[in-house]
Amino acid sequence: xxxxxxxxxxxxxxxxxxxxxxxxxxxxxxxxxxxxxxxxxxxxxxxxxxxxxxxxxxxxxxxxxxxxxxxxxxxxxxxxxxxxxxxxxxxxxxxxxxxxxxxxxxxxxxxxxxxxxxxxxxxxxxxxxxxxxxxxxxxxxxxxxxxxxxxxxxxxxxxxxxxxxxxxxxxxxxxxxxxxxxxxxxxxxxxxxxxxxxxxxxxxxxxxxxxxxxxxxxxxxxxxxxxxxxxxxxxxxxxxxxxxxxxxxxxxxxxxxxxxxxxxxxxxxxxxxxxxxxxxxxxxxxxxxxxxxxxxxxxxxxxxxxxxxxxxxxxxxxxxxxxxxxxxxxxxx
Amino acid sequence: xxxxxxxxxxxxxxxxxxxxxxxxxxxxxxxxxxxxxxxxxxxxxxxxxxxxxxxxxxxxxxxxxxxxxxxxxxxxxxxxxxxxxxxxxxxxxxxxxxxxxxxxxxxxxxxxxxxxxxxxxxxxxxxxxxxxxxxxxxxxxxxxxxxxxxxxxxxxxxxxxxxxxxxxxxxxxxxxxxxxxxxxxxxxxxxxxxxxxxxxxxxxxxxxxxxxxxxxxxxxxxxxxxxxxxxxxxxxxxxxxxxxxxxxxxxxxxxx
Amino acid sequence: xxxxxxxxxxxxxxxxxxxxxxxxxxxxxxxxxxxxxxxxxxxxxxxxxxxxxxxxxxxxxxxxxxxxxxxxxxxxxxxxxxxxxxxxxxxxxxxxxxxxxxxxxxxxxxxxxxxxxxxxxxxxxxxxxxxxxxxxxxxxxxxxxxxxxxxxxxxxxxxxxxxxxxxxxxxxxxxxxxxxxxxxxxxxxxxxxxxxxxxxxxxxxxxxxxxxxxxxxxxxxxxxxxxxxxxxxxxxxxxxxxxxxxxxxxxxxxx
Numbered sequence: 001x002x003x004x005x006x007x008x009x010x011x012x013x014x015x016x017x018x019x020x021x022x023x024x025x026x027x028x029x030x031x032x033x034x035x036x037x038x039x040x041x042x043x044x045x046x047x048x049x050x051x052x053x054x055x056x057x058x059x060x061x062x063x064x065x066x067x068x069x070x071x072x073x074x075x076x077x078x079x080x081x082x083x084x085x086x087x088x089x090x091x092x093x094x095x096x097x098x099x100x101x102x103x104x105x106x107x108x109x110x111x112x113x114x115x116x117x118x119x120x121x122x123x124x125x126x127x128x129x130x131x132x133x134x135x136x137x138x139x140x141x142x143x144x145x146x147x148x149x150x151x152x153x154x155x156x157x158x159x160x161x162x163x164x165x166x167x168x169x170x171x172x173x174x175x176x177x178x179x180x181x182x183x184x185x186x187x188x189x190x191x192x193x194x195x196x197x198x199x200x201x202x203x204x205x206x207x208x209x210x211x212x213x214x215x216x217x218x219x220x221x222x223x224x225x226x227x228x229x230x231x232x233x234x235x236x237x238x239x240x241x242x243x244x245x246x247x248x249x250x251x252x253x254x255x256x257x258x259x260x261x262x263x264x265x266x267x268x269x270x271x272x273x274x275x276x277x278x279x280x281x282x283x284x285x286x287x288x289x290x291x292x293x294x295x296x297x298x299x300x301x302x303x304x305x306x307x308x309x310x311x312x313x314x315x316x317x318x319x320x321x322x323x324x325x326x327x328x329x330x331x332x333x
Numbered sequence: 334x335x336x337x338x339x340x341x342x343x344x345x346x347x348x349x350x351x352x353x354x355x356x357x358x359x360x361x362x363x364x365x366x367x368x369x370x371x372x373x374x375x376x377x378x379x380x381x382x383x384x385x386x387x388x389x390x391x392x393x394x395x396x397x398x399x400x401x402x403x404x405x406x407x408x409x410x411x412x413x414x415x416x417x418x419x420x421x422x423x424x425x426x427x428x429x430x431x432x433x434x435x436x437x438x439x440x441x442x443x444x445x446x447x448x449x450x451x452x453x454x455x456x457x458x459x460x461x462x463x464x465x466x467x468x469x470x471x472x473x474x475x476x477x478x479x480x481x482x483x484x485x486x487x488x489x490x491x492x493x494x495x496x497x498x499x500x501x502x503x504x505x506x507x508x509x510x511x512x513x514x515x516x517x518x519x520x521x522x523x524x525x526x527x528x529x530x531x532x533x534x535x536x537x538x539x540x541x542x543x544x545x546x547x548x549x550x551x552x553x554x555x556x557x558x559x560x561x562x563x564x565x566x567x568x569x570x571x572x573x574x575x576x577x578x579x580x581x582x583x584x585x586x587x588x589x
Numbered sequence: 590x591x592x593x594x595x596x597x598x599x600x601x602x603x604x605x606x607x608x609x610x611x612x613x614x615x616x617x618x619x620x621x622x623x624x625x626x627x628x629x630x631x632x633x634x635x636x637x638x639x640x641x642x643x644x645x646x647x648x649x650x651x652x653x654x655x656x657x658x659x660x661x662x663x664x665x666x667x668x669x670x671x672x673x674x675x676x677x678x679x680x681x682x683x684x685x686x687x688x689x690x691x692x693x694x695x696x697x698x699x700x701x702x703x704x705x706x707x708x709x710x711x712x713x714x715x716x717x718x719x720x721x722x723x724x725x726x727x728x729x730x731x732x733x734x735x736x737x738x739x740x741x742x743x744x745x746x747x748x749x750x751x752x753x754x755x756x757x758x759x760x761x762x763x764x765x766x767x768x769x770x771x772x773x774x775x776x777x778x779x780x781x782x783x784x785x786x787x788x789x790x791x792x793x794x795x796x797x798x799x800x801x802x803x804x805x806x807x808x809x810x811x812x813x814x815x816x817x818x819x820x821x822x823x824x825x826x827x828x829x830x831x832x833x834x835x836x837x838x839x840x841x842x843x844x
Contacts (some may be wrong), residue, residue: 109683
């Protein structure tokens with residue numbers, strides 16, 4: 001495989017919808033061949049829109065991008081021939097069986113007739129769906145549908161794989177299985193993986209590099225370690241024994257760092273120093289006569305990174321901020 | 334007894350409120366009977382000139398009766414759809430929990446269907462009069478026709494309710510609709526019974542709806558209606574489907 | 590392209606055959622209605638000027654149109670479901686040509702409609718239907734019927750692709766059902782007494798579609814009826830296919 005043309009290069013990419021909403025607002029991105037690159041952000045940040053553009057399903061309003069060495073606007077067909085995509089919806093026909101999906105996909109992707117059955121069975125085996133191959137998809141669980149979706153994306157041996165929130169809605173076991181398969185694809189087959197997710201853990205576990213997107217802009221990029229190191233400082237969460245004393249506790253711990261948002265009844269601070277500050281904090285609380293029932297010290301997380309860059313926590317993000325409208329409502333600017 | 338009344342009234346109120354305030358329910362209920370009346374009475378009016386077709390009030394009145402009874406019957410079927418939808422979306426559980434006597438729920442739905450039949454029937458009657466329908470029956474005859482329409486509505490409602498209680502899903506819609514459709518159309522729809530040909534004539538002769546629709550036509554024309562016989566047939570069907578519906582309700586209760 | 594069309598057609602046929610609700614009603618319901626109407630309206634053949642000896646000969650054309658309405662719903666709902674589930678995006682990622690998706694989907698619907706049409710004809714012949722058009726009339730009738738199905742199915746495809754909603758497709762059924770009734774479905778136009786009804790039936794293209802098919806059974810080879818029938822069917826198909834193709838272009842966006 002020509003590793004050099006397994007990459008993605010994006011420059012100044014913009015996508016504007018009707019009403020002037022910019023779901024993607026000038027992003028620059030570089031994904032190296034063979035890496036797993038995560039695109040992390042809350043709902044409505046522009047992740048899926050970016051994926052649709054890079055997979056040639058939505059034309060950009062401005063900017064350029066090259067996927068697998070091909071321009072996404074001028075060489076769309078070549079891009080599609082080089083990539084596979086498992087988008088947000090599993091995109092399956094409920095009335096067809098898994099094997100019939102494979103048959104259709106191999107035929108449409110131009111796999112030689114003599115090889116179609118073998119290729120289909122090989123992929124079904126790989127994703128653990130051989131036993132269910134002749135069952136209609138409407139009887140599949142969410143995890144099975146996702147696995148079939150992934151298998152269909154791999155039919156033509158793509159060099160680059162786009163996965164748009166591949167584990168949303170899956171149970172922990174199914175999620176772990178999906179992570180294993182994605183990691184294996186990159187490690188053993190040299191496939192470049194561009195993965196969007198709103199799960200911090202997913203990005204942390206899988207990705208070699210992460211870009212964090214918010215409101216259509218990339219607000220941070222780097223390896224998970226470098227991003228966390230930028231923040232550098234751990235967070236201390238203190239739970240008072242008497243909930244009424246929470247404010248008093250917060251006043252005390254605030255002397256040791258920057259107060260941050262925490263769960264109700266908990267006071268949290270990003271420490272100026274490190275874990276060595278703990279003893280001083282305990283003494284200060286004791287001096288004020290404040291009793292604690294729980295202390296938790298957290299190393300910096302990607303949520304802390306997001307908070308530092310945007311002023312909001314990714315895990316509290318349940319409103320759809322700056323939601324891009326459905327594509328059928330959109331008109332290219 | 335007062336709790337029975339309260340529950341029945343509450344179910345009646347909710348059903349009628351939803352029916353009258355939701356255009357997606359109300360408009361088709363009004364438009365389709367009017368459309369059928371137009372298509373049958375308007376488009377087929379020359380059928381009234383067929384040799385042997387001798388109806389004193391004219392073809393418009395002839396078809397009006399069928400369309401009125403059809404609208405009453407389908408109003409009952411649509412009430413059944415509503416019952417099935419209530420089970421499917423969980424609302425029925427709320428009703429079952431709140432009602433000490435669950436038969437009151439059925440009574441409420443039935444009253445709502447009758448109210449619906451009165452609303453649609455009145456509208457249809459006004460439109461038919463405006464289009465020049467002749468009514469040669471008197472007030473008593475017309476009251477009899479209204480009574481028949483209400484009996485048909487109740488019959489269809491009880492049948493559909495029984496299906497809905499058992500199936501408890503909107504997917505059972507065709508199971509409610511098809512039998513009613515067949516009963517209605519395997520009757521003298523376009524011409525009197527003695528002009529219906531072939532196997533349809535044989536079926537129509539034994540179809541209980543035939544005596545009802547022919548009596549309805551006799552009532553509007555004021556010509557020797559076999560009202561008591563038609564009413565007896567309708568009441569017999571109501572008794573049968575009442576049992577069907579109540580047993581269905583018990584099954585729904587047992588299913589939880 | 591042929592392989593792509595074949596794959597999509599195969600899928601369309603499989604989808605239909607796996608949903609009995611899409612196969613049985615389009616066959617049974619029109620035949621049932623026709624049987625009821627034949628029994629109920631046979632007396633109408635005694636009206637002066639009624640063109641056929643039996644009401645069966647007159648009415649057998651109607652199931653072909655009713656079957657077309659079902660084809661419209663099936664084609665539209667299938668494509669709407671593809672939009673809703675995102676399956677259309679999966680197809681967009683393959684080298685599949687847009688035309689192949691549309692032609693394949695419509696081919697599937699046409700194959701099912703051909704089966705239904707053969708059943709209608711079979712039932713008609715078994716019931717004693719007259720057929721003055723002779724042996725050559727059968728393929729000609731089927732050609733007209735398939736052209737009509739293509740027209741309605743492509744209209745359904747247009748609505749399904751444009752709206753992406755199965756409910757919107759279903760919502761069109763009453764509209765076309767009404768168009769069917771306000772035609773020469775039940776009586777010849779010259780025997781419709783009410784002026785306004787006759788006028789609507791005269792301007793309603795559905796009348797000419799029915800009369801085109803009916804002409805094979807009642808008259809044999811009626812040039813005028815066939816010209817109007819094929820003409821309107823071709824126009825319907827042209828409008829439908831164009832609309833569907835444009836809607837697909839918007840829906841299946843690719844650079």
